[in-house]
Amino acid sequence: MDSLRSNYLSNPSSGNPYEDEDDIPGDFPVIVAQGERRLQVRAYCHWSDLQGGLSMPLIGDLKLDQLPDIAPHAVLMDFSHSVDDPRIVYVGEKLARECGITRDIHHLDDIPHDSMLARVTGQYGQVVANQSPIGFEDEFVNQRSATILYRGMLLPFSDKANGPIRFGLGVVNWKEAADQALSDQIAREMGAAFENGLLGGIELPADPTPAVDPSRRAAIVSALGALHFDEVPDEMAQAMSLADWLASARELAQAARFSADRSRQALYAAIGRAYDFALAAKHSPDELAKLVHDAGIKSQPRAPLLPLVKLVFGLDYDKTRLTEYASALAHAQRTGLGRGELAAYLAEVPGGLKGVVGQERRLRHAHGAKDKGKSEPLARQLRQLNHRALHDLPTEGAEFTVLVARRLPDGTIALLGEVDEDPALLSRAAQHLIQ
Incomplete structure (x- = not known):
């Protein structure tokens, strides 16, 4: 070393x-x-x-x-x-x-x-x-x-x-x-750029979550259509509803279908914008549920990103391709990519989309095989543990801890015990709650 x-x-x-x-x-x-x-x-x-x-x-x-x-x-x-x-x-x-x-x-x-x-x-x-x-x-x-x-x-x-x-x-x-002075200066310059039509002539409302306006959305989609690999400016992103993100993603998906020139770039841009839509959907779960329901798409707990991809690319799109695109979005989530980053990531990673899909499948298979091999013997041992009452736990100890419970056949939640002094386990459990 x-x-x-x-x-x-x-x-x-x-x-x-x-x-x-x-x-x-x-x-x-x-x-x-x-x-x-x-x-x-x-x-x-x-x-x-x-x-x-x-x-x-x-x-x-x-x-x-x-x-x-x-x-x-x-x-x-x-x-x-x-x-x-x-x-x-x-x-x-x-x-x-x-x-x-x-x-x-x-x-x-x-x-x-x-x-x-x-x-x-x-x-x-x-x-x-x-x-x-x-x-x-x-x-x-x-x-x-x-x-x-x-x-x-x-x-x-x-x-x-x-x-x-x-x-x-x-x-x-x-x-x-x-610093604040520079931020104010650049904010003024960005405002002038919007007023001069440099970003499609969009007038940004003060309300960051405005009602859907078809003419405003058309302007947003027009402006976003030219961005492709670039990140959407924060000022524009704050003005967009979830329906705006979906409309812009569908615009790029449609372009990718009929793009004879640079078809891979167009496809990656569409997948990237679909990921931006998925990120926006995290903050609007009710709106997403309505969009999925209105489109006649069934939710799939084992593949939660597939309905989002179907919304963008259409129900008549090749099912194998849709599954690949959903895998790419899942991999972007796994690796922590931000808004506007997936398209360039697909262009740079070895193997492109196929490479990302293959890597995600290997990681998912590795975790699945590991969990499957351990789950049943572990379940048998947990069933043998005596139940405890919550008040039996000591009142002194770390501020945050991990409790293990069992859901009984009659629906009763039975406490099995506490796992403390394991920061790695606590971190992993906390991430599930925070996300």
């Missing part, structure tokens, strides 16, 4: 942490730091290439010194000695500089609590629990009192073929929010 150590301490004060000026866009109130927005896509693609037919890649195959675009933004954690206190064996130079680290760090306690690195390593419980890649994004105020927006991935590695997770590679990129 010593060969993986970053040389970020060699000159900790040199250079501008926001030196990649080519990455600074002119139309959003943020300053983009090192690396471009697809950093986590490249990291995931490399992880997938190393994986081969294994459940996860081998740590011995990871050569960070051969990944000059990824390594500066990376942190490598070693769980082989302790899952509760993983060792830090590598921190990339740019990540260390952003965090203001000027000394070697070896454990989580060594990491500054108000740093980007703390946000990345704080996700490790999820990758340990899932045994598969996880994506994440959020914002926080760093040690310089600057608001940082970040997006990253954690990728699991083992030290033997099909063995348990022993290492976690975190890769992250970030943006620093502009």
Whole structure:
């Protein structure tokens, strides 16, 4: 592992942490730091290439010194000695500089609590629990009192073929929010762009959830039709209802059907917009249920994204293709892609759509096989446990805990016990509740 150590301490004060000026866009109130927005896509693609037919890649195959675009933004954690206190064996130079680290760090306690690195390593419980890649994004105020927006991935590695997770590679990129003066200036410029018709002549209402207006939706669809691989500007996204997202996705799906030129690009754009529709649907479940019902589509608990894909591409669309598109959306959710990112992801990942669908099926099969083999013997043992009353639990202990219950044949909920002091399990259970 010593060969993986970053040389970020060699000159900790040199250079501008926001030196990649080519990455600074002119139309959003943020300053983009090192690396471009697809950093986590490249990291995931490399992880997938190393994986081969294994459940996860081998740590011995990871050569960070051969990944000059990824390594500066990376942190490598070693769980082989302790899952509760993983060792830090590598921190990339740019990540260390952003965090203001000027000394070697070896454990989580060594990491500054108000740093980007703390946000990345704080996700490790999820990758340990899932045994598969996880994506994440959020914002926080760093040690310089600057608001940082970040997006990253954690990728699991083992030290033997099909063995348990022993290492976690975190890769992250970030943006620093502009100060209020710059935000106000850019907001004025964005407003002028809308007024001058640069985005299809759309007038954005003050109400972020307006009633559906056919003429306004036509303008939105017209503007979105030219965006394809680009992210929808936040100002426009806030003005769109779920029906607007569906209309724009259907427009691209229709274009993909009849596109003789660059058909793959058109298809990826349509699938990407379908994913944006799925993200919007999370915040409007009742509206989605009505759209599905009105279209005569049956909900499918085992394939919850399939009805959304049918809404976009149509009930008469090839069923095999619809299933593939739903798998692509599921994979985007699994890897934490954001709005406007799936189309470019499909274009960049090895194998394109087929590669993503194959990877998602392998991951789903691996989890399914593992769960199926364990579920019945485990159920038999749980049925033998004595029931407990809730008031039998101790009143002292951790603020959050995991309780295990059994639903009896008569509908009674019986408490079996408490599982505490397991942060990985708590993290995984919490994610189910939060999502």
